[in-house]
Amino acid sequence: MKAIEIIGKGEEMHGRAYIPSGREEAGTIIKKLKENGFAHFVMLSCVDWIDKNEFELVYHMWSYEHKEHAMISVRLPRDNPSMFSMHELFPQIETYEREIHEMYGIDFEGNSRLTPFLLEGWHDTPPMRKDFDSKKFAEDVFDSIPEIKEEEDEGI
Amino acid sequence: MKEYELFIGPQHPGVTGNMMYHLWVDGDTVTKAECNVGYLHRGFEKLMESRNWMQNVPLVCRICVPEPDVNEMAYAMAVEQLMDWEIPERAKYIRVVILELARIAAYLMSIGSYAGSLGIYTLPQWALGDRDYFLDIFEQLTGARVYHIYIWPGGVRWDMPEKLPGLIEKTLSYTEKRLKLYDDVLFKNRIFFDRAVGIGKIPKGKAIEWGVTGPNLRACGYGYDIRKLEPYAVYDDMDFEVIKYPELGDFDVLSDGCDAYTRMIVRRLEIEQSISIVRQALEKMPEGEHIIKHPNWLKWKVPPGYAFKRVESSKGEYGYFVVSDGSNKPVRIHVRGPSYTHGVNVAETILKGANMADVSQILFSLDVCPPDIER
Numbered sequence: 001m002k003a004i005e006i007i008g009k010g011e012e013m014h015g016r017a018y019i020p021s022g023r024e025e026a027g028t029i030i031k032k033l034k035e036n037g038f039a040h041f042v043m044l045s046c047v048d049w050i051d052k053n054e055f056e057l058v059y060h061m062w063s064y065e066h067k068e069h070a071m072i073s074v075r076l077p078r079d080n081p082s083m084f085s086m087h088e089l090f091p092q093i094e095t096y097e098r099e100i101h102e103m104y105g106i107d108f109e110g111n112s113r114l115t116p117f118l119l120e121g122w123h124d125t126p127p128m129r130k131d132f133d134s135k136k137f138a139e140d141v142f143d144s145i146p147e148i149k150e151e152e153d154e155g156i
Numbered sequence: 157m158k159e160y161e162l163f164i165g166p167q168h169p170g171v172t173g174n175m176m177y178h179l180w181v182d183g184d185t186v187t188k189a190e191c192n193v194g195y196l197h198r199g200f201e202k203l204m205e206s207r208n209w210m211q212n213v214p215l216v217c218r219i220c221v222p223e224p225d226v227n228e229m230a231y232a233m234a235v236e237q238l239m240d241w242e243i244p245e246r247a248k249y250i251r252v253v254i255l256e257l258a259r260i261a262a263y264l265m266s267i268g269s270y271a272g273s274l275g276i277y278t279l280p281q282w283a284l285g286d287r288d289y290f291l292d293i294f295e296q297l298t299g300a301r302v303y304h305i306y307i308w309p310g311g312v313r314w315d316m317p318e319k320l321p322g323l324i325e326k327t328l329s330y331t332e333k334r335l336k337l338y339d340d341v342l343f344k345n346r347i348f349f350d351r352a353v354g355i356g357k358i359p360k361g362k363a364i365e366w367g368v369t370g371p372n373l374r375a376c377g378y379g380y381d382i383r384k385l386e387p388y389a390v391y392d393d394m395d396f397e398v399i400k401y402p403e404l405g406d407f408d409v410l411s412d413g414c415d416a417y418t419r420m421i422v423r424r425l426e427i428e429q430s431i432s433i434v435r436q437a438l439e440k441m442p443e444g445e446h447i448i449k450h451p452n453w454l455k456w457k458v459p460p461g462y463a464f465k466r467v468e469s470s471k472g473e474y475g476y477f478v479v480s481d482g483s484n485k486p487v488r489i490h491v492r493g494p495s496y497t498h499g500v501n502v503a504e505t506i507l508k509g510a511n512m513a514d515v516s517q518i519l520f521s522l523d524v525c526p527p528d529i530e531r
Contacts, residue, residue, distance in 0.1 A: 014237055016464060039364045042466075043492040045477045058477065060464065060492075064364070064378075067385055069464065091505075092367040092497045118194045118530055128202055 003063075003070035006036050016069040026074045027084055030059055033072075034089055037065040041089075044096035046104050050130040053078045055104060059086070076106065085111035103128035159187065162512070166195045170273060170516030175499065175526040177519075181512055189507035189515075191500045197530040204489045209235060209309070210453040212486070216476075217303045219491055220528050223262035225255050226469040227491070228307035230476040233388060233465040235309035238458050238480055241448060247311035248389045249441040254297065254306060255389070255467075256430040256437070257324070260331065261290040262470035263427050270420055270520040271342045274351050279342050286334055289327045296320055311447030321438050328431050335427060343407060343424055352417040353410045356506050356518035360414050366505075367497035370472025371426060372522055374400040375418040382468035393440065394433050399425045416514075416521035423470070423523075457484050471495060471523045493528025500529065 003017035004010040007029055010019035021029050042060035049056060059072040076083060085108040087094040097108040098117040105126035108114060116122070125132045165176035174195040180188040200219060204212045216231045217224035229251060236243060268283030291301040297320060298304040298313065306313050342348055358368055363376040373380055379400040383391040399405075399422055401413035407421045450456070460482040466475040472494025479488040503522060510518060 013462060018462065040369075041365075041367055042473070042475055043477070043490065043496075045488070045490040047479050047488045049487075058462075060475070060477070064380055064385070071462070071464065090365060090367065092501045095496065095500045116194075118197045120194060127199070130205075134199075134202060134206070 001036060002066070003033060003038065003061075003068055006032060010070075013071075016071060019070060019072045021072050021074050023074055023076060023083060026059070026072060027086060027089075029072055030061070030086055030089060033061055033063075033070060037063040038068075038070060040064060041093060042069070044093060044100065046100045046106065046128070048078075048104065048128070048130045049075075050078070055081050055106060057083060057100070057106075080107075081105070082107040082109060084109050087111055102126065105129065158182075164515065165192075170519075172269070172499075172519050172524045173526040175524070175529070177503070177507070177515070179507070179512070179515065184512040186507050186510050186512060186515065189504050191504055193499075193526055193529050195530075196526050200531045201489055201491065204486060206485065208453065208484045209456055209458055209486065210450075212489070213308055214303070214305050216491075217305055218527070219493065219531055220469065220471075220474075220525060221302065222265045222525065223258045223470050224303050225258040225307060226467045226474045227476075228305070229255060229388070230465045230467045230474050231478070231489075232307050232309045233467075234463040234476045234478040235458060237463045237465065238461050238478065239309070240459075241310055243311050243448060244445040245390075245442050246315075246444040247446045249437050250312045250316055250446060251307055251389045252391065252394065252437040253316075253324070253434055253441075254294075254304070254312075256434045257290055257293060258304075259430045259470045260427055260434075261287050261294075263423050263430075264290070266423060266470065266520070266523045267338065267342070267420065270517065273516040273520045274342075274347060276342055276345070276347060279338065282334070282338070282341075286331060289330065293320070293324055293327060296323065308447065310450055311445070313447070315446040316441075324434065324438065328434060331427070332431065335424070338424070343421065348417070348420075349410060351514075352415065352420065352517065352521070354415050354417075355514050356416045356419075356510065356521055358414045358502065358506060363414070366502050368472075368502060369494050369497070370468065371422045371470070372419055372472060372498060374398065375422045376414045377401045382466055382473060386466065388465070388467060390437070390440075394436050396429050396433055399429060416517055419521045419523075426470075455484065457482060458486075466492070469494060471525055471528075472498065474528075491528065491531050493525070493531070495522075495524045495526065495528050498522045499524035499526065 038061040040062040045058040047056040055076045057074045061070045097111050101114045159182045162179040165171035166174045176192040178190040216227040219227045264283040264287040268280040271279035295301050298306040360376050379398040381398045402409045458480045463478045475492035477490040481487045
């Protein structure tokens with residue numbers, strides 16, 4: 001059975017099912033897909049739509065039985081974003097949630113391991129957010145390195 | 157016995173690159189393991205959001221050092237899907253050739269390092285030496301040895317030189333001969349049987365749920381290969397069988413799968429599989445164009461939408477999720493690396509209860525590659 005038929009909504013996008021979901025119903029959708037053959041959790045992506053003031057979480061699932069890919073999309077407001085943790089369904093989601101928590105500042109309720117993953121001692125804006133200015137950060141941090149002035153070449 | 161903590165890595169020959177594992181050890185048995193990454197984080201995903209679609213090509217290959225071409229392929233396919241481009245037939249065959257050559261080169265590195273973790277130091281020297289012959293081919297084909305920047309959206313960068321198939325065939329026949337020696341030194345060696353059988357077992361029923369992919373999944377008995385499930389380039393035109401436990405050819409089935417032994421035998425057999433695919437692709441390769449005409453790179457805008465493309469690498473499944481809003485830069489590119497699951501959750505779970513001396517061979521048998529965890 002196709003993912004769109006199982007859930008009863010969504011659209012086909014280049015041969016892959018794209019299913020928009022609300023924050024609360026996402027857990028039920030993912031559980032239902034897992035029970036219906038979508039046993040492989042591919043990855044959890046996050047997109048920052050700063051113009052619309054929202055984050056989009058995309059849960060990618062794959063069914064080895066039906067050879068089908070499903071993308072479950074959940075949109076969250078950018079102010080105090082929070083989502084339910086799904087690590088009990090697939091253990092590796094814990095790592096994706098850790099990274100998204102660190103890089104976008106999204107809180108995942110029920111994940112007890114939201115500890116630093118890639119960054120160390122980071123207290124600035126979460127760096128993958130669109131409003132984090134990497135260029136300014138680099139200038140602030142690295143422009144303090146003194147320039148090396150080459151002595152004039154006097155020749156031989 | 158008193159419990160103590162042990163840190164292995166990031167500068168340790170027994171760890172698969174610049175990453176660290178924090179182990180809690182009771183005697184010489186590991187009771188808990190935690191993966192610690194961040195030493196290689198280069199922020200490519202953030203950087204790609206501020207560069208145009210063509211400027212990102214030299215970045216993506218750096219996500220996997222031993223096998224960079226899978227990244228170029230997945231990125232190129234995702235962009236081609238958004239652009240709705242059909243690429244020339246010849247380019248597809250050339251792509252298969254370079255992908256499979258890169259796969260062999262990556263397997264040689266992986267087998268060599270694995271043998272090193274068992275203390276068989278002959279094979280790392282041989283395998284890395286033989287890998288260099290493949291790098292010679294890449295140099296002639298692409299101009300670069302490690303990061304090829306060769307598979308571009310729309311085709312491949314250069315056409316294949318006329319005399320290159322001769323060199324490729326020479327290297328492949330040489331590799332076939334060398335594999336017999338590898339078997340004597342590692343794959344049919346008593347040390348390997350005694351050390352690897354039954355070590356680092358992934359529970360078969362949990363393998364898919366844990367996100368195990370690639371050779372590690374096939375060693376658990378699941379015949380899943382993306383080249384067959386979702387054929388890209390011209391893999392549907394290639395004749396090959398998916399190698400999985402318990403069909404191990406000439407090699408003995410010494411365990412019930414899912415362990416370090418089976419994982420390494422699957423990798424060994426897949427080298428021969430790749431050799432056969434390269435020969436088929438060279439034989440069937442048609443004449444014609446190798447790339448389509450690009451728009452002006454600086455003004456090139458990609459239609460809005462979502463694209464997801466995946467490829468089979470020597471380490472498992474690579475996936476690229478590309479989002480465009482119609483401008484000349486991507487909104488988001490998210491990379492799914494196979495080591496993201498193998499190196500963190502899977503390794504942390506299966507290292508529990510392992511002997512300290514086996515930690516290194518378990519990590520090498522999973523073929524964990526930290527650059528694709530951190531991007």
